[in-house]
Amino acid sequence: MKVKKQKRHRRAVRFYTACFGFREPFKVLCDGTFVHHLLVNKIVPADTAIANILGAQVKLFTTRCVLEELRSLGKSYTDSYNAAQILSTARCDHEQRKSAVNCLTEVIGEKNDEHFYVATQDAELRRKFHEFLNLTHPRISWPQIPGVPLIYALRNSLFMEKPSTMQHQFAKVFEEGRSHMTEQEYKLLKMKKAATAEGESISSDANVISEDDRVNSIAKRRGLEVKDTVQFKKKKAKGPNPLSCLPKKMHAKKDNASEKGSSSADKTSGTRSKKKKRSRKKKCVAAPTS
Template identity: 65%
Template structure:
């Protein structure tokens, strides 16, 4: 049973957060009957008990009119009055004291703008809030707290609001029409400006071409560098062509001739001196020696 209760509470909280914009930490507005029920059944601390039911952090509120009503009930409610004084005070602009039911209904209003969870033990007030969209109700049963399921009215209201969000209102439709007209006029202006800019650009190009032609006539022709053409392969690195046909005899003869020429070229030619020249040189040498001695 406890697991089913928690699932039901989670489903209800998810409905209110998705359809009506409730956010953590959740605000809980308590009346005097609920505070008295917590004290009588020793459900303390109250913030942890409410956080367990809602599955998130909680802030507990009450109003000055609720405190005044508890004060008027006498000493039997003094403990619940002291507990209610520790809670946060929700704003209610009532100069004269009103009943707790009237005060809470005015704070909630028609759409519950502050997104309050209302905690009460009053059955009539619980039924009343089921007919107002976006008002979840918490109540106590002995030592346990329960969150009421969303009513059929609240489910229908959520569906209708979703359908209204999908469709445009008259004001939005008029705004969209005006935006389209502005866009069309801006595009026309842009296209006209672009055409004018293109014409100016063409005229400037023509002026530049004429100036360039005049300058070319005045200035001398510069040397134009010729591009290097692709040359043939290096003949030294290429292989010689082989002779085709049956010319073995001729090739052998050519080889022998080449070898003979090579051998001849390799022989070193030494200068040969004649015998006559050597004898003449010897005679001169001897004559010189004799003359030196006689002297």
């Protein structure tokens, strides 16, 4: 992979990670055209090739509608069907088979909550994810689904489409909206100002409630789910260490003295038990005189 191409891909990955909340391992949603292209051009293993582009570990997904579409194409796509069956299956909940374009569009949804990368060779699907519509402001056009990075292949190499100027603008406006106060925060600020102006002291309970409201409002603004009250686990008092409660060894000296006494007694008994060996002298018998 060329250095310029690698830098461009890393820059795009950082953009989607910082602005749209993509996290490792990245999830890549593949359609039948992409799987078939990988097999024809021998870009295997696919997860390693895609991981080299994104610079992180990846998990490859497909849908049941994509599998059914590959199976209906005939014997020429048998290998592609078998290869696609190995991938993880994303939930699509379609009782009747739909086209891959419609199925993947519904799986992605309006906000791409699952943070999927879409790998496809279908020009219609790529155009659909980068289609611009006037949603909020008549002078500003947003993509229909802004936070969807696309991966495609050209011959035996993989590429990732860089974020468009509209996606950068969308992320900038969204970040500015998150930095402003909500109505609830503005009311709490006014109440605090009024209380300090009148010289009234705000109780600690009011401070805790206002802090919780502030945290919840920030979490709702960022699309997170936070409980109403922070729950802390109380630490229970533990008893003393049982090893520190062992009785002291008071009879250590006595034991040593008894051991010494027993050893001395053993020595004396050993000496007494020994028998003295008497040397027997042979008596000389005088020879008879002739």
